Structures are given as C-alpha cells and as structure tokens.
Amino acid sequence: MDTNQFWKERLNSHLKMVSRYMRLIFNDHLAFALIFFVAGFAFFYQQWLETVTDTFPVAWIMAILVGLLLSYSPVRTFFKEADTVFLLSVENRLKPYIKNSIVYSFIMQSYWIAIFIFALSPLYFTVYEEVSSAYLLFVLVFALVLKVGNLLATWFIQKTREQGLHYLDMAIRLVINVFAVFFLAIGQPYYSFIAALLIVGVVFLNYHNVYKKFSLPWDDLIEKEEARLQFFYRIANMSTDVPDLKRKPKKRHGLVRFVTRRMPLRQNQTFIYLYSITFIRSGDYLGMYLRLMLLAVFFAFWIPAFWGKIIFAMLFLFLTGFQFITIYNHHRSLDWIKLYPVPHVLRTKAVHQLILVLMLLKIIVMGVVFFFATDLMGALIYSSLAIAFAVLFEAFYVKGRIRKLGT
Incomplete structure (x- = not known):
C-alpha cells in the first residue's frame, strides 16, 4: 500500500x-x-x-x-x-x-x-x-x-x-x-x-x-x-444547496414556546410555524443571525463617520436577508411536507414573512444602537433607510432567489 x-x-x-x-x-x-x-x-x-x-x-x-x-x-x-x-x-x-x-x-x-x-x-x-x-x-x-x-x-x-x-x-x-x-x-x-x-x-x-x-x-x-x-x-449551505449536510436540531424548548405560543394554529399558518421552529432549532440559522447582529453593533460603535456606520449597517442587513433564503429548501428531503393539504404558495409566503420579520427585528435593535452611537436623528435616518431597503429587498431580490431555488 x-x-x-x-x-x-x-x-x-x-x-x-x-x-x-x-x-x-x-x-x-x-x-x-x-x-x-x-x-x-x-x-x-x-x-x-x-x-x-x-x-x-x-x-x-x-x-x-x-x-x-x-x-x-x-x-x-x-x-x-x-x-x-x-x-x-x-x-x-x-x-x-x-x-x-x-x-x-x-x-x-x-x-x-x-x-x-x-x-x-x-x-x-x-x-x-x-x-x-x-x-x-x-x-x-x-x-x-x-x-x-x-x-x-x-x-x-x-x-x-x-x-x-x-x-x-x-x-x-x-x-x-x-x-x-x-x-x-x-x-x-x-x-x-x-x-x-x-x-x-x-x-x-x-x-x-x-x-x-x-x-x-x-x-x-x-x-x-x-x-x-x-x-x-453549514457555511456553504448559507449560499447554495448542500445535499451532504447533516442537520442536528437543538431543543430550545423555551424559545420555541415564546415564539409559537401566540401564533394562530390555522391551516394557512402551517409553513410559517414550521420555518419559525426551523430557524430556532437548527444549528445554523439562529447562531448566524446573532453573530451578524453583534458584528453590526460593533461596527456601529467602532466606525467614526456617520455614513460609514450607515453603510456597514446596511451591508449586514443585506447579509441577514441573504443568508436565510436557503431555509426554503431546508426540508427538501422530507417528502411528507409535500403531503400537507396546504397550497404551495403559502410555503413561499412563509419564507418571505420570516425573512422580513428577521430584518425588521434587526432594524429595531440597530435603531436603538444608532441612538446611543449617534443621536436621535441618526437613529431615524438609519431606520428609514433600513425599512425601505428591507421592503424592496424582500419584494424583489428574495422573490427572485426563491423562484430559482424552487426550480
């Protein structure tokens, strides 16, 4: 040998x-x-x-x-x-x-x-x-x-x-x-x-x-x-489909109950319920979301120029939305999802809603950070730009990416 x-x-x-x-x-x-x-x-x-x-x-x-x-x-x-x-x-x-x-x-x-x-x-x-x-x-x-x-x-x-x-x-x-x-x-x-x-x-x-x-x-x-x-x-899966990825879900019962207890148990909420739990329990998404949040907070305080803070905050907001589009195919290997008596369009809608909520939560946190890192006017400027970006990003970019993933 x-x-x-x-x-x-x-x-x-x-x-x-x-x-x-x-x-x-x-x-x-x-x-x-x-x-x-x-x-x-x-x-x-x-x-x-x-x-x-x-x-x-x-x-x-x-x-x-x-x-x-x-x-x-x-x-x-x-x-x-x-x-x-x-x-x-x-x-x-x-x-x-x-x-x-x-x-x-x-x-x-x-x-x-x-x-x-x-x-x-x-x-x-x-x-x-x-x-x-x-x-x-x-x-x-x-x-x-x-x-x-x-x-x-x-x-x-x-x-x-x-x-x-x-x-x-x-x-x-x-x-x-x-x-x-x-x-x-x-x-x-x-x-x-x-x-x-x-x-x-x-x-x-x-x-x-x-x-x-x-x-x-x-x-x-x-x-x-x-x-x-x-x-x-796991890193590659944030940008492309990785069939060899083995996912080990984590329990996180308390966080799951906190998110889902007020969620209506209706048929049209099936996929938003599924993807919300997936985001929390998967070993990839929640950790990545928190790390991107901490990096955005660090640069908001570290960068001296106001527009520099804005640019980096918007960059991390883009990365937040971009990284979680692949959650659409997270359960691709489970055939029983196809048996849900739910229209397929609700699955796409659920991913849109989840990404928009994640971006809006980040905007709220970063708005508070900008208030302490700059002033009230700085926080309002960031929040206005970020909300406009999140809405446009979700309406156009996410829609196109999910269409490619679905084909």
Missing part, C-alpha cells in the same frame, strides 16, 4: 469538493458584499488608527488572537468511516500519511496566522513606531515555529480519550503561546525563546506519556473529521 499516493487521492478529493462549493459561494452577490466589506473596513481602519494613542494594548490583543490561533491546532486526516475496516490493519504503515496530514494542516493554518499578524501590523506600527518591518517578519517566523510545536503536541495528545487531559493540554499551551507572542510584541524575544522551550517540553511529554502508549483512536478522529466537514457544509 502506497500511503503517499493514498494521501494525494484523499487530498485531491477534498480540494475538488471545496473548490466546487467555493465557486458556488462566491459566484453571487455575496462576493461583491465581501469585497465591499473588506474595502470599507480597510478605509475606516486607517481612519481609526489616527486616533490610537501610544498606550493602546496592541501587544495583548496580538498575543491573545495569535495565541488562540497557535493553540487551536487540529490535524486534518481526511479519515472516513470506512477506514476503521480497511486501514485499521495497516495502522503501523500510515506514518507517511500522518506526516502529510501534519504538513497540510501547518500550511493551511499558517495562512490565518499570517493574515492576522499582517492585519494587526498597521495598529502595531502605530503604537510601536520604532519597530521595523523586519522585526514583524521575525515575529511571524517565530509564530510559525511555535505552530509546528502546537500541531505535534495536539496530535500526540490525540491518542488519549481522557477529555480532561485534552483540556489541560490546551490550557497550558494557550498560556504559553499568549505570553510568547506578548514578549515578542513588546520587544523581549529572550522570554519568548523560554516559552518556545516550554512548548517543546509539552510536545516531549505528550509523545512519551500518551502517543507511545496508545493506538490511534479511529472513531474519535473520524468523528472530529466529520464535524469539520459538516462545519464547512
């Missing part, structure tokens, strides 16, 4: 799947919205930097963010459920496969470290004007070296099934990584070298105390790999 070739086949299959969905995700208005978001964020980020003082705790911000990225170091194995049968007998010959998995994980996770460090670099150079760009490059290289140690430590501890050891290992490495990056940021790399030696010690302990004593926990590795794959599917 050529495990290197086997790894290449698994990797190629994964990349084809990812590239197919990425084309579908960004082949829409979402790509334009994201480009606009990045450009607007860069513009207001530059304006905000002019107000930053020398006492701003950029070193701690960099240490915490990069420290989290360093500590979270899962190894992508691309193992599948059938591997428990076909690969279990050749486990001792999988070292090249595991090595390739660690290298791939390092490359993919290094991108995020580089992105965060370079995104924070204008803020860092504003506070530490005497620091050269070469030193920041040294910080990046040092962080990547720490990443290798964290990946090895994570993989070695992976063999134990004691979750307490996993949490302890994660906590210890997080503290070490945060202080390692912090000392680098304030210009004291000697302490960072000591922290790096501590990471080496953690790797050594995990290897000798865990990795050498146990075999691969196939079921646990496959379960985590499936969880990462489903996470990507």
Whole structure:
C-alpha cells in the first residue's frame, strides 16, 4: 500500500469538493458584499488608527488572537468511516500519511496566522513606531515555529480519550503561546525563546506519556473529521444547496414556546410555524443571525463617520436577508411536507414573512444602537433607510432567489 499516493487521492478529493462549493459561494452577490466589506473596513481602519494613542494594548490583543490561533491546532486526516475496516490493519504503515496530514494542516493554518499578524501590523506600527518591518517578519517566523510545536503536541495528545487531559493540554499551551507572542510584541524575544522551550517540553511529554502508549483512536478522529466537514457544509449551505449536510436540531424548548405560543394554529399558518421552529432549532440559522447582529453593533460603535456606520449597517442587513433564503429548501428531503393539504404558495409566503420579520427585528435593535452611537436623528435616518431597503429587498431580490431555488 502506497500511503503517499493514498494521501494525494484523499487530498485531491477534498480540494475538488471545496473548490466546487467555493465557486458556488462566491459566484453571487455575496462576493461583491465581501469585497465591499473588506474595502470599507480597510478605509475606516486607517481612519481609526489616527486616533490610537501610544498606550493602546496592541501587544495583548496580538498575543491573545495569535495565541488562540497557535493553540487551536487540529490535524486534518481526511479519515472516513470506512477506514476503521480497511486501514485499521495497516495502522503501523500510515506514518507517511500522518506526516502529510501534519504538513497540510501547518500550511493551511499558517495562512490565518499570517493574515492576522499582517492585519494587526498597521495598529502595531502605530503604537510601536520604532519597530521595523523586519522585526514583524521575525515575529511571524517565530509564530510559525511555535505552530509546528502546537500541531505535534495536539496530535500526540490525540491518542488519549481522557477529555480532561485534552483540556489541560490546551490550557497550558494557550498560556504559553499568549505570553510568547506578548514578549515578542513588546520587544523581549529572550522570554519568548523560554516559552518556545516550554512548548517543546509539552510536545516531549505528550509523545512519551500518551502517543507511545496508545493506538490511534479511529472513531474519535473520524468523528472530529466529520464535524469539520459538516462545519464547512453549514457555511456553504448559507449560499447554495448542500445535499451532504447533516442537520442536528437543538431543543430550545423555551424559545420555541415564546415564539409559537401566540401564533394562530390555522391551516394557512402551517409553513410559517414550521420555518419559525426551523430557524430556532437548527444549528445554523439562529447562531448566524446573532453573530451578524453583534458584528453590526460593533461596527456601529467602532466606525467614526456617520455614513460609514450607515453603510456597514446596511451591508449586514443585506447579509441577514441573504443568508436565510436557503431555509426554503431546508426540508427538501422530507417528502411528507409535500403531503400537507396546504397550497404551495403559502410555503413561499412563509419564507418571505420570516425573512422580513428577521430584518425588521434587526432594524429595531440597530435603531436603538444608532441612538446611543449617534443621536436621535441618526437613529431615524438609519431606520428609514433600513425599512425601505428591507421592503424592496424582500419584494424583489428574495422573490427572485426563491423562484430559482424552487426550480
């Protein structure tokens, strides 16, 4: 068995799947919205930097963010459920496969470290004007070296099934990584070298105390790999139809009762009742809605210019409506929905109503936020523009998208 070739086949299959969905995700208005978001964020980020003082705790911000990225170091194995049968007998010959998995994980996770460090670099150079760009490059290289140690430590501890050891290992490495990056940021790399030696010690302990004593926990590795794959599917499902997505509903009985207790139990309310519960209990929609709400609130307070606040608030309002159109096909695999003695037009109407209600709720919240972030006039201007946008968006854009989903 050529495990290197086997790894290449698994990797190629994964990349084809990812590239197919990425084309579908960004082949829409979402790509334009994201480009606009990045450009607007860069513009207001530059304006905000002019107000930053020398006492701003950029070193701690960099240490915490990069420290989290360093500590979270899962190894992508691309193992599948059938591997428990076909690969279990050749486990001792999988070292090249595991090595390739660690290298791939390092490359993919290094991108995020580089992105965060370079995104924070204008803020860092504003506070530490005497620091050269070469030193920041040294910080990046040092962080990547720490990443290798964290990946090895994570993989070695992976063999134990004691979750307490996993949490302890994660906590210890997080503290070490945060202080390692912090000392680098304030210009004291000697302490960072000591922290790096501590990471080496953690790797050594995990290897000798865990990795050498146990075999691969196939079921646990496959379960985590499936969880990462489903996470990507959930993101892709916000923009396109993902047939392989496995949905695990959550109970949330209290919230369901709060929403449905005043809802009339009439035949023409069948689908609005169904989609309301779907929005609450699905693991995708409610969390995404709240995250978009929090981001909109953050930018409303963070961006200094009033019209900048308006633009970003409208952008997040668009994303709120756009992301939840796919709820129309959420129950596409359930044939019994087609047996409802209810006209099909009510299903489309229910999605329209749900999206409009979600946008109006967000407008109310953001109207209050604008009142505190600006003034009463600012809140009225935002609310008027947002209501007009929501009505037009629901009447024209949502209608066209649902028509495409229904075909």
